[in-house]
Amino acid sequence: MSTTSSEEDSGLTPDQLQFFNENGYLVVPDALPPSTVAALLDETHRLLDSFSLADHPMTRFSTGGEDGTGDDHVGDAYFLDSGSKIRFFFEEDAVDASGNLTKPKHLAVNKIGHYLHGLSPPFASLLKTSPASSSSPGTYIPDLRARPAAVARALGFADPRCLQSMVICKQPEIGGAVPPHQDSTFLYTRPPSAVGFWYALEDATLENGCLSFLPGSHRWAPIEKRLVRKAGANEGTEMVPNDGPRFPPGEEYGEDKRPVGRSREEEEYVPGEVKAGSLVLIHGNLLHKSERNTSEKGRIIYTFHVIEGGEGRVYDERNWLQMPPGEGFTPLFD
Template sequence: MALSASQIEQFESDGYLVVEQYYTPEEVDKLKKEMAWILEGSMDQLCSMSGVFNAEVEDGKQNSDKYFLESGDKVRFFYEDVKEPPPRSFTGRRLSREKAPLNKVGHALHWHSTAFKRASLQHEKTKELLRSLGFVRPCICQSMYIFKRAKVGGAVRPHTDGTFLMTTGNLLGLWTPLENATIENGCLWFEPGSHRTREITSFFERTTDESSGETVMKLRHTQPPPSEEELNLVPVEMKAGDLVLIHKAVLHKSERNASDKPRDAFTFHVTETYNTQWSKLNWLQNQASPGSFSMLYDDSKLHKETK
């Protein structure tokens, strides 16, 4: 599914683009069933511990959690940051949708799960789409199944993806809701054009805590970020199976899910690896092979020949 010239123009102007009916209802259903299978314990060997994730605050518990910081090449579970979180250890079979307030599962579903791999790493439409945007050697650096459960799913404060994933090259988020995403259940909000009018001024960086000597993730501001009152965010409602492309510098957020309807989503990030550098300060690193990620295709030889 190569993008048309008008779609590319809109993406470059707004910093995001919705592609309707990108995944078929059958593909959406497979992803939901795959996650249900994972939660029932068929992949217990990959998820023997749990963590907590909070996207509403800068100093969430994940910032110093080794379980989170070493999840770049694994499948791991993260609960909502609630007052009484579930026990730290569990068996996968205890993770039912009704009993566990999960926030997300990440960050290498595209590698460990056949269904999620087919929907990302092996998806031919995605390869065509990326070629139309000029990607030469794109790799998936992370993938997540995000839960926005009815009455439970927390908000995600306004941010840019480039704050969390630092690279000298292109970075693209691909996000699809697996249920209809509405204002009521926590759809995404964007500030159109903010990737052109604002700079990325905040960076989550790996560093060593002076008191403990342990690796932690800290937020560094090169200048104060804008307050939410200064932003001109607009809601982007989507149907299940639609896809939104997200520029690394466009500001976006989602509100809490105060409705009685869930808003699960599957998302992954693609980074250009041709003539670019993945920052060693990123929290996200492939523990097995630092600096390397799952490649979708390699057009570097063709790129050289046509230059």
């Protein structure tokens, strides 16, 4: 299902909220005005064209095996320090055995991350709630629908914090698949609270590797593992069993909510083909994935993730992503 948000209410309507609560995801078409889509694409291309290869460690974005929870997840210092920087991670198939690019650099990048919301004014503008809160004059977006702060309020956040942001390019011909995963595995709070805000900047289709979702899995699929830093500075990342809560608080969650008589493998993923400008909200426990892009068309998206920063949620020092020094994670509420 997809729904439109009303002009007056820039958060979620009751129907949208109900759909999200039942299914763990929600498509909001036309969340971004076309001028904003164009500005974010311009910024993406400026970044792709201007970064230097001279001092780049040629880090590729590897997702950690078939189910995304293997141990070969990217984890070098370039990745570990990216929470307060704008860094460029290559597609696995864009780097040959000798470490050379097989494509021009702007067509070789899988992902740009993870502090666009802090360092890039066009991307930062999505989090602004008023012209006064915008540090770069002119970047406030008056006709933004489903404004993130209002959505977060509708979802029940007390103190929503944006902790990371990324452009994912899903390049033509070599765009890597993203295996089924739950975002709270990578962005763990105790108890889990992550929600993804995923914006299509180009049409996302079955051909170029749109998202797909396992509806309702956020209610029964536990966060079994966490991606953490290995002990010692810049020693890489590893998946460890999650010894904390596996669901957000609430009676609607739990392994006993799994559909009766069906295994995880029998559940059916629902594709989410969306137009440029659409917002997709993704619950941190929801199983979702995207396929390889072998088509001629790229699929550029922007996504950021929000966690609860309020009382009763712990974000610990084991998480691979650590707070930007000084500022902390970016508040959505003024």
